Structure formats: structure tokens, C-alpha cells
Amino acid sequence: MGIKRKIKNYIHLKKYYPLSDKVIVHDDNKKSILILDNQIPMFDKDSGSNRITEIASFLAINYNVYLMNWLKPIPRVEQKKYIQNFSNRNVIVYTPFINKYGIMRGKKYFLDTLAPKLDYIWCHRPEIFEYYLDFFRKKTPQAQIIYDMVDIHFLRMERGQEIKYDKKREKQIEYYKNIETELSKKADKIVVISEKEKEFMMNFIDESKLFTISNVHNLKVQPMDMPSFEKRSGIFFIGSFLHDPNVDAVKFLYHKILPIVWKTLPNLKVFIVGQEAPEDILKMESELFEVKGFVEDVIPYYKKCFASVSPLRYGAGVKGKIGQALEYALPVVTTNIGAEGMFLEDKITALISDNEDYQKFAENIIEICSNKEIWETLHKNSEKAIFPFSIEAQKEEMDKLLS
Known part of the structure; x- marks a missing residue:
């Protein structure tokens, strides 16, 4: 030196x-x-x-x-x-x-x-x-x-x-x-x-x-203390873009999943939260697709959105983004790879599709944003879903x- x-x-x-x-x-x-x-x-x-x-x-x-x-x-x-x-x-x-x-x-x-x-x-x-x-x-x-x-x-x-x-x-x-x-x-x-x-x-x-x-992970709120289904709008993805599976997931979301979702829910807003988004994701920015970058306080997204979406097609380990959503009693829409090692059950503690099945993933987004009964089931079961990580x-x- x-x-x-x-x-x-x-x-x-x-x-x-x-x-x-x-x-x-x-x-x-x-x-x-x-x-x-x-x-x-x-x-x-x-x-x-x-x-x-x-x-x-x-x-x-x-x-x-x-x-x-x-x-x-x-x-x-x-x-x-x-x-x-x-x-x-x-x-x-x-x-x-x-x-x-x-x-x-x-x-x-x-x-x-x-x-x-x-x-x-x-x-x-x-x-x-x-x-x-x-x-x-x-x-x-x-x-x-x-x-x-x-x-x-x-x-x-x-x-x-x-x-x-x-x-x-x-x-x-x-x-x-x-x-x-x-x-x-x-x-x-x-x-x-x-x-x-x-x-x-x-x-x-x-x-x-x-x-x-x-x-x-530990439950940070009681489900009954969080905003109800009627007071919510939009969905969000969260994850660092220094991690390749997250880059792939957002591209998959934008190019394959959302075109189907927007045919049914044309005004649904999507928020992308995470540090170091690459240029090709930044260019996706639009009125309905907001690339927020790193956000100091992410709790407002857990309070205002219908769900956290994680359309991961590959990866390993367990996914912190899913555990964090459950901490705030927020329903999760993900894939088999996203749910891997998380003890999640489809339609009970999350909505889960096959890794490449963008049609089913889109249907799951539409369902969580329009079906109050399934939303409340996942919302209320968050404590059950998160307990293994306490x-x-x-x-x-x-x-x-x-x-």
C-alpha cells in the first residue's frame, strides 16, 4: 500500500x-x-x-x-x-x-x-x-x-x-x-x-x-392489522439484480406473463424493487411498469399491493423475498423453483405454477388480484407458512x- x-x-x-x-x-x-x-x-x-x-x-x-x-x-x-x-x-x-x-x-x-x-x-x-x-x-x-x-x-x-x-x-x-x-x-x-x-x-x-x-423470518404484523383486499392495488417484484435469476425473472414477467395479465386487468400496476437493475430492465419503465431501484423502506409495498410475485425459472436455496412477504402477511405468487425448500402449499400458503408455465403464472396473478376469497386464505395462512423459518x-x- x-x-x-x-x-x-x-x-x-x-x-x-x-x-x-x-x-x-x-x-x-x-x-x-x-x-x-x-x-x-x-x-x-x-x-x-x-x-x-x-x-x-x-x-x-x-x-x-x-x-x-x-x-x-x-x-x-x-x-x-x-x-x-x-x-x-x-x-x-x-x-x-x-x-x-x-x-x-x-x-x-x-x-x-x-x-x-x-x-x-x-x-x-x-x-x-x-x-x-x-x-x-x-x-x-x-x-x-x-x-x-x-x-x-x-x-x-x-x-x-x-x-x-x-x-x-x-x-x-x-x-x-x-x-x-x-x-x-x-x-x-x-x-x-x-x-x-x-x-x-x-x-x-x-x-x-x-x-x-x-x-x-418471523411474523412482523398480525394479518388483521394489515390493509384489507379492497384497499389494495398493484403487484410488485423485489430482489437484487446482482443475482442473475432475478434478472431472468423480471424479463420473464415483462415479456411473457404481463401481456396475458393486462388483457384481463389492463390497469394493473407493477413495481420492480431492487438494486442494480440492468439497462434492458430500466428500458421497460412505463406508466404500468415502474422500475423503482433500491428502496430504503419497502414496507409500503407490503401494505398496498395485492401480492409479491416471484416468477423465478432457476435458482437454488430458499428465497428471502418470499419469506419477507410472509412476514407482512402478503400473498405470494411464485414458481416451483421459487417455492423450493419453503414448505409452501399451492392455494393454501401461496399460488404456485411450473417454472416455465407463464400462462398459469398469469392466471395466478389475475386470481390473487380479483378473488378476495383466495387472497384472504393466503393472507391468513402467512403465520403457518412462516413458522418453519422462525x-x-x-x-x-x-x-x-x-x-
Whole structure:
């Protein structure tokens, strides 16, 4: 690192950190966990980040929990609210700092100080596990290494290849397949996101190493407190466009599904919410199809729309966008791949169509926007649908993982 960059980083840290007056003291009577991610998780930007935020918060009740960003040693100013959110939940996030002697202390100091105290290393995402496996085997031989897959990346990509083949993607598939089916055998324990993915991974990994910790969702409202069917209008899609299945889903929605829907419901408005929408989706913008981009507060959409729609044709894992809708008692219209691992039942807790059946998906949108009886059934059954993702339902598995 050049001298100019060091000076710039020093000034940045002096100005913006520490972030709060709250000091979280390490408790020697508790076991300690270090969570490693490729970013400071942003709970309102993507499902994986929201999941690890909730897991870290739950663990911080009974453990010393530390979190470190793998990629960026100096946090950006806009990450301040996420670091503060973790601090408020008793999770200590690594940030470099200036000590009382004016010396900048960075990642090496943090790891050297923490290493002897660690009981678990939680590697969140495959790149992190690959990068840090050997490092922590040597630095913390006493600690168990947990590999959190988030979803099965190579499986998601292989499914995407069936929709639209990309020769460049083949190398990525091989890269992730090697981590997820071979290198993963060196982990002490492996976290999968659903029982369906656990079943799949048993083809490669001994079942005794596999633990299912899914997304964490809890009912945030009572259905009777939310606006009624008569007070609603429109539908919406939510998801980060840094995730390829979401890009494909919106194109599928716009080009195949909505032309059928608009023949019956010509005034139905559709809202597209999510960061980093590509140019070809931005060009879809119209009076009936609003591309909103990243939205700080998405709750108004859960209050005003008939449904959250997720016409996913490929993917893996469980879908945070569906769990989030259920948190606000909002009916969901999705596909088999969207419902995968979610314990959903067609016409009871969601409306579900085959992945490629755009005609049926369109009919389901029309039904949820015009049939009060089916809307109220899904609305009232949201608590039943979301229970498997509550902390209460997953606590036993979490205890087994950390035993």
C-alpha cells in the first residue's frame, strides 16, 4: 500500500470511526464465533446478508460474536449504518482503528488478538471458505471451521445454463462445484439452507457433517392489522439484480406473463424493487411498469399491493423475498423453483405454477388480484407458512451445529 493511500485511510478512520460509544466487552465465560463474509452484510440489500445478520444476532445472545469483511479492509461511509446495526445487536464488527498512540491497527492486529479466543470460524459463502480454510487451520487449530454454503452455487448455475447457455459460465460452475463437493469435505461442519439441499449434498458429504439453518423470518404484523383486499392495488417484484435469476425473472414477467395479465386487468400496476437493475430492465419503465431501484423502506409495498410475485425459472436455496412477504402477511405468487425448500402449499400458503408455465403464472396473478376469497386464505395462512423459518423452529438445529 502506497504512502498516499495510507494517509487517506488514516484520515478516513480518524473522521468516521469508532462509530458509536457502545463498547462490547469480550466475555471469557462464553464461547466465541468469528463470522467471515465477503462484505459487511447489508440486511436490506440481499437475502443472504439479511439471513447472516439474523443468525449473528441470535448467536450473540449466548456467544461472543465477531464479524469480519473479507474484501474491504477500510469500510465505506455508507456501511456505517450496517456496522451500527450489528453493534446494537451485540455483534462486534472488525474495523481498523487509530489507537491512543496514533497508530492504525488493522486486520492483522484484529486476527492476532482474537485467534486464541476463537471456538468457531463461520465461513459465509464458498469464496470465503476456500480463501480462509488453510489460514485458520494453522492460526486457530483449536477452532471448528463451519462452511455456510448459503445456497448450492454450482446447482443454481447449472439450472441457469438450461435456460440460457453461456460458455463462460462453465468455468465458474467447475470452480464452485469443486469447493462445494470436494473442498467442503475439509470443513468440520457444513450449513445448508434447506432440507432439500441437505438431501442433495448427501450425494457428496457425510450426513453427520450437514446442518440445516435456513433464512430467519418471523411474523412482523398480525394479518388483521394489515390493509384489507379492497384497499389494495398493484403487484410488485423485489430482489437484487446482482443475482442473475432475478434478472431472468423480471424479463420473464415483462415479456411473457404481463401481456396475458393486462388483457384481463389492463390497469394493473407493477413495481420492480431492487438494486442494480440492468439497462434492458430500466428500458421497460412505463406508466404500468415502474422500475423503482433500491428502496430504503419497502414496507409500503407490503401494505398496498395485492401480492409479491416471484416468477423465478432457476435458482437454488430458499428465497428471502418470499419469506419477507410472509412476514407482512402478503400473498405470494411464485414458481416451483421459487417455492423450493419453503414448505409452501399451492392455494393454501401461496399460488404456485411450473417454472416455465407463464400462462398459469398469469392466471395466478389475475386470481390473487380479483378473488378476495383466495387472497384472504393466503393472507391468513402467512403465520403457518412462516413458522418453519422462525428462530424457535431452528434453535435445536443451531444448538446441534455448535455442540
